[in-house]
Amino acid sequence: MVPLVRTLQRAWPSLPITWIIGKGEAKLLEGLEGVEFIVFDKKSGWAGLRDLRRRLAGRRFDVLLQMQLALRANLLSALIPAERRIGYDRARSKEGHGLFINERIAPGGHHVLDAFGKFCEPLGLMQDRVEWNLPVPQDARTWADEQLPGEQPTLLVSPCSSHALRNWAPARYAAVADHAAAQGWRIALCGGRSQLERDTGDAILAATKSPVIDLIGKDTLKQLLALLERATLVLSPDSGPAHMANAMGTKVLGLFACTDRERCGPYSDLRWSMNHYDEASRKFMGKPASELPWGKRVEFPGVMDLIGVEEVIERFDAFRAQLPPSD
Structure with missing residues (x-):
């Protein structure tokens, strides 16, 4: 998903980006500039969902990119208040995904990275360059x-x-x-x-x-x-x-x-x-x-x-x- 983040940042350098992410993934991407990480422990069950709801209280987002299809991720997304809720096309939807979104990306993009890249298209962008630049300390x-x-x-x-x-x-x-x-x-x-x-x-x-x-x-x-x-x-x-x-x-x-x-x-x-x-x-x-x-x-x-x-x-x-x- 990092190339999508880089695409968004190239278009809008001051764009606030919040990423709800797992514990291990957060350690891997620690130091990724311009991104606020909210860590969610997949093993935390209902207690973790309640904690996430508390941490998001009073916040509202312009756009949610719902890029996970698993039922747990779909349920979790219901806790995220956002005006535009962008998810997968119908052919790729599963586990109730369509119930939690109000817009869909266009079909296409067989490789996962290309499919992720299509999430910027409803925002008027095209992922025309793929780059990571992952933060690695000396x-x-x-x-x-x-x-x-x-x-x-x-x-x-x-x-x-x-x-x-x-x-x-x-x-x-x-x-x-x-x-x-x-x-x-x-x-x-x-x-x-x-x-x-x-x-x-x-x-x-x-x-x-x-x-x-x-x-x-x-x-x-x-x-x-x-x-x-x-x-x-x-x-x-x-x-x-x-x-x-x-x-x-x-x-x-x-x-x-x-x-x-x-x-x-x-x-x-x-x-x-x-x-x-x-x-x-x-x-x-x-x-x-x-x-x-x-x-x-x-x-x-x-x-x-x-x-x-x-x-x-x-x-x-x-x-x-x-x-x-x-x-």
Whole structure:
């Protein structure tokens, strides 16, 4: 959503913007200039809704951009007093979305970022430029430089999505890592502090024959942004770090089968990412992806096995081949 914020700020530099945001996302975007964050804890239940209502008491907004479709977000939006309440077109609406808005964006924009960009059109704007400029403090960049010193090309593996069925097998990550190491690349692992991420990292470490820098659970969100920026290439399923890497200007070797690369792949450059979404839809849903609703996930055991090691290595080699020669 940050590119939409940048579009609004370019048109109206003094525009007050309030963003109701989750706890982790607020830490990630801390320091984003010109934006007031109101943090909402999704785990807080009815108490959180009452607290939000109290914090918004006496306020009124000219425009609400209701960019979340989940029922909880739709209910939460009812607490936000706004004259114009702009939401999704009818084809993408779900979970009572239409009950909480009074205007709709026009259809179009298959990629999520393009769909978000259409929210400025009812305001008379066009998102003709996509930029992030995420705030990253210098101490976070210093930390990343210390973890990955020098100029050796680095494959940073972020193996886990919050949706476990989107994750590739550890042995497959290890095979790609060993191939990259054989080409002179440095290998590093990153991830959060969950048990799934620790267990996945341990399984990758056990399966690799090459040295691996293990950074799982060792960074803050700001340090992760800097680490992703420092990498040459990021290997990841459809996950937050994949999109954070893209926002920081780093190319992503993305693994897409449960979700559609064309809808939610690394926006700036899809060339290096796999896309088995249509194959997954045909195999597990019995229909082509074109017949699925926008945003439908094909999350079944075995979906990610449709992505083979050799095709990922081929994309890695193609990426490596187009890099400028090192001195």
